[in-house]
Amino acid sequence: MPMQLDTGAIKAESRSLLRTGEVNPFRMTLFYLLITLVLDMINSGVSYMIDSAGGFTVLSFSFVSILVGLVALVLNAGYYCYCFGILRREEMPYESLFDAFPFAGKVILLSIVEGVFIFLWSMLFVIPGIIAAYRYSFAMLNLCENPELGVMEALNLSKQQTNGYKMQLFLLQLSFIGWSLLVLGIFLIYELLSPFIEVFGVFTMVLAWWCDLINIPFMLLFFLIYAVFGSVLTLTAFFSRIYTADLTLSFGDGLKAVCLCLFELVFLRFILAWVRCTAFIGYRKKKLSWGRIERRKIDLK
Secondary structure, eight states, X not given: OOOXXXXXXXXXXXXXXXXXXXXXXXXXXXXXXXXXXXXXXXXXXXXXXXXXXXXXXXXXXXXXXXXXXHHHHHHHHHHHHHHHXXXXXXXXXXXXXXXXXXXXXXXXXXXXXXXXXXXXXXXXXHHHHHHHHHHTTTXXXXXXXXXXXXXXXXXHHHHHHHTTTHHHHHHHHHTTHHHHHHHHHHHHHHHHHHHHHHHHHHHHHHHHHHTTOSOHHHHHHHHHHHHXXXXXXXXXXHHHHHHHTTOOOOHHHHHHHHHXXXXXXXXXXXXXXXXXXXXXXXXXXXXXXXXXXXXXXOOOO
């Protein structure tokens, strides 16, 4: 009979490991998320270009998009390698995040095979697909712990390790649902209050300047970096669309695009935040000020 997992002991041991390593898990996770964010931005930009490209350009952008996805996959395996090192109480520097690249081929092949197996089981019904996902959930961990393993060896070992423990693994993951709901709640609150946060930030900055509590050169430098970074993202997407659609753009039109981009980031964004605040507050009061919309049947005869 399978041994009962002690969820409390597992979580206690995990908490005790959070301050270990040359780079503790908090910093490494942040570093990993930052790299993932950059990859997602690249992937989103490439996907946008694919939508408006044609011919050989589509193949080129598709290759880049696939390459970005594979790099993210190997980085995820590298994060597993880092976690194993922390579990073994080893000193794990930032470079350990890239430890999976020497066996990147196995990581990619294992992900493909595992995905195919789970998909085939899901064809029977949803429940067999979920069971298969838990059955093979340790395969990547096994490969990261011992890169000498073959793909099928890692999968078969995962089947042995999870035999009789699938429900306990499910309950262990379910025990973190409170944190998931908390993150979801914070996200929804932020989305709802985001215009108020932006406006409050502007008022706070002005008040700090009025009270002589702010470093003016640093504030201007920070605002300049924000404007340049936002402009680079916007103009890259704009000019990529112009290039892939084979459109002709005069120097004057390009200059207008740059000016409009800067106007949007420096002025329009904050004006829209204020409009969103006032619209949110005055919605209930003025929601019928334009009258009612009546549905009428259209006579097509």
